[in-house]
Amino acid sequence: MKNRLDGGEAVVQAFRCLDMDYVMASPGSEWGAVWEAFARQKVSNAPGPVYFSCAHETLAVDLAIGYTGYTGRMQGVMLHTGVGLLQGSMGIDAAQRLGIPMVVVAGEALTYGEQEGFHPGPQWLSSLSVVGGPHSLAAPLVKWSNQASSPATLFEQLIRAGEMAQRTPSGPTFMTVPIETQLADWTPPDRIRDVPRAPKVQPPAADIEAVADLLVSAERPAIVAEGSGRDVAGFDALVALAEMLAIPVVDAPWADYSNFPGGHPLFQGVGQPDWLDEADLVLTLSARAPWNPPSRRPRRAHIVAIGETPFRTEMVYQNIQADRFLEGDCAATLRLLAEAVAASGPKNGAVEERAAHWAKTHETRIAADREIVTEARAKKAIDPIVLFDALGAAMPGDAIYADETITHRQRLMRHRPYKGSRSYYRVAGGLGQGLGVALGLKLAAKERPVVAVIGDGSFMYNPIVQSLALSAHEELPILVVVVNNTGYSAMAKEHRAFYPDGVAAENDLFYGRMITDLDYAELVRPFDGFGRRVADPAELPSALEAGLAATREGKTAILNVMVDN
Numbered sequence: 219m220k221n222r223l224d225g226g227e228a229v230v231q232a233f234r235c236l237d238m239d240y241v242m243a244s245p246g247s248e249w250g251a252v253w254e255a256f257a258r259q260k261v262s263n264a265p266g267p268v269y270f271s272c273a274h275e276t277l278a279v280d281l282a283i284g285y286t287g288y289t290g291r292m293q294g295v296m297l298h299t300g301v302g303l304l305q306g307s308m309g310i311d312a313a314q315r316l317g318i319p320m321v322v323v324a325g326e327a328l329t330y331g332e333q334e335g336f337h338p339g340p341q342w343l344s345s346l347s348v349v350g351g352p353h354s355l356a357a358p359l360v361k362w363s364n365q366a367s368s369p370a371t372l373f374e375q376l377i378r379a380g381e382m383a384q385r386t387p388s389g390p391t392f393m394t395v396p397i398e399t400q401l402a403d404w405t406p407p408d409r410i411r412d413v414p415r416a417p418k419v420q421p422p423a424a425d426i427e428a429v430a431d432l433l434v435s436a437e438r439p440a441i442v443a444e445g446s447g448r449d450v451a452g453f454d455a456l457v458a459l460a461e462m463l464a465i466p467v468v469d470a471p472w473a474d475y476s477n478f479p480g481g482h483p484l485f486q487g488v489g490q491p492d493w494l495d496e497a498d499l500v501l502t503l504s505a506r507a508p509w510n511p512p513s514r515r516p517r518r519a520h521i522v523a524i525g526e527t528p529f530r531t532e533m534v535y536q537n538i539q540a541d542r543f544l545e546g547d548c549a550a551t552l553r554l555l556a557e558a559v560a561a562s563g564p565k566n567g568a569v570e571e572r573a574a575h576w577a578k579t580h581e582t583r584i585a586a587d588r589e590i591v592t593e594a595r596a597k598k599a600i601d602p603i604v605l606f607d608a609l610g611a612a613m614p615g616d617a618i619y620a621d622e623t624i625t626h627r628q629r630l631m632r633h634r635p636y637k638g639s640r641s642y643y644r645v646a647g648g649l650g651q652g653l654g655v656a657l658g659l660k661l662a663a664k665e666r667p668v669v670a671v672i673g674d675g676s677f678m679y680n681p682i683v684q685s686l687a688l689s690a691h692e693e694l695p696i697l698v699v700v701v702n703n704t705g706y707s708a709m710a711k712e713h714r715a716f717y718p719d720g721v722a723a724e725n726d727l728f729y730g731r732m733i734t735d736l737d738y739a740e741l742v743r744p745f746d747g748f749g750r751r752v753a754d755p756a757e758l759p760s761a762l763e764a765g766l767a768a769t770r771e772g773k774t775a776i777l778n779v780m781v782d783n
């Protein structure tokens with residue numbers, strides 16, 4: 219009895235075969251068989267995933283998002299039936315939007331105490347019962363959702379869920395594993411297979427050739443990058459291709475990652491500069507929404523959309539306006555393009571001319587941005603731009619940023635404190651996930667400083683207590699910078715835009731704004747962290763340095779930075 223294999227072992231063995239590092243868990247009482255398997259793994263010194271207890275479903279899912287976002291390695295997430303799934307659902311939704319593969323499992327009971335000799339607990343009859351099963355709640359949020367069909371199929375179904383999650387378009391999959399299935403005997407297959415990672419998909423060679431020809435003959439090519447910096451390979455491949463032909467690169471308005479070095483002479487900032495209308499060829503990289511408004515494509519350019527999944531089924535509307543597609547892994551496609559361009563022979567002087575032109579444009583923009591910072595520094599209060607500039611100066615070049623700002627995001631991206639590859643992660647989906655994503659990034663990159671930049675309103679949506687407790691307990695110190703404009707600026711801004719001459723504007727009465735005056739830095743005290751409220755621009759550099767120093771000593775730091783808009 220003691221060492222019999224059951225469904226719980228099948229779950230852990232499947233995660234082992236899928237080469238997961240962690241099972242991020244915020245569980246309930248249904249998981250006894252899986253805990254038993256983890257105990258067995260521990261006492262027998264067997265290799266396998268680490269069980270990571272998270273104290274909140276949002277944290278469990280977001281840790282997986284941050285960790286996989288950085289490493290590219292898929293993880294497991296274990297939740298408590300329908301209620302746990304609902305609590306973690308916003309993170310799962312974010313994972314789908316970001317294309318982060320993960321296998322999420324939740325349990326349920328099937329027998330309610332009617333099976334002789336076994337009672338799962340009375341809670342399953344009333345409050346935990348989900349008509350259709352937890353997998354029906356998960357279905358709209360994931361690529362695939364089902365109940366484990368039987369103890370005999372559980373193991374292979376979980377493996378397949380992991381294999382599917384990694385396939386294009388990558389994203390979360392979900393499985394309900396009933397308690398009865400977990401407790402049932404399980405006989406492992408004769409051969410336990412190490413599951414290979416999903417191969418990278420590449421566009422056909424003829425399509426690569428055709429676009430390489432377009433690139434070589436283009437007079438004014440340009441690149442708009444949204445998600446190509448997801449991995450180091452994508453970042454490096456973009457630098458190589460851009461340099462080869464002196465192609466200017468801009469970040470799309472909703473860039474998910476650091477796609478290109480900000481100090482590179484070919485980097486031309488974020489958004490849709492006017493000169494894009496003069497481009498004759500534009501490559502968009504892993505872009506869901508390259509133009510704003512969506513139909514406002516560059517006027518003259520032939521547009522080539524590069525990426526694994528140009529059309530996202532979780533989006534209601536897209537209008538990417540591509541004239542041609544190169545569908546496949548972005549990094550691999552960029553590399554193949556560079557190879558094809560190199561093979562096409564020496565380039566003419568136009569490339570050198572272009573390089574000089576864009577280096578100058580880059581310099582002009584940087585100088586203008588410096589001017590903006592200088593002007594902002596003259597203010598008595600802290601302008602958010604001054605904060606972002608000070609962050610860039612205070613933090614080491616390898617700092618990683620998790621960005622959960624709202625009205626400050628475009629300014630953060632413009633005055634980017636982040637530098638190299640894998641240094642910027644946009645927090646996707648609904649608010650309240652920045653701390654979990656930042657902790658997941660820290661778990662993945664313990665040697666790099668991690669900075670969560672979060673709006674004050676967004677901060678309040680996070681599971682703050684749970685995140686700080688986990689950060690202390692698991693020794694994951696991060697620097698949290700609350701960009702505090704004392705409320706929801708976004709709401710007041712939209713309200714004013716809809717009713718510029720309205721009663722609210724006239725009387726400064728914005729109901730949606732919500733003013734808070736809590737000192738968020740105080741919240742870190744019970745967790746032995748470092749906290750400071752900063753309202754004076756002159757104090758910013760030393761406060762940032764002290765915050766960073768605290769994280770180096772293993773303490774999480776919260777800087778509550780009072781900004782003026």
Ligand SMILES: Cc1ncc(C[n+]2csc(CCOP(=O)(O)OP(=O)(O)O)c2C)c(N)n1
Pocket residue numbers: 622623624625626647648649650672673674675676677679703705706707708709
């Ligand atoms: C879960 C969730 N609830 C509500 C919203 C709506 N919402 C979008 S922005 C925002 C305010 C965010 O405030 P803050 O982080 O302070 O940013 P600011 O608007 O001040 O720049 C809210 C409530 C949301 N995006 N997600």
Ligand SMILES: [Mg+2]
Pocket residue numbers: 673674675701702703704705706707
């Ligand atoms: Mg705010």
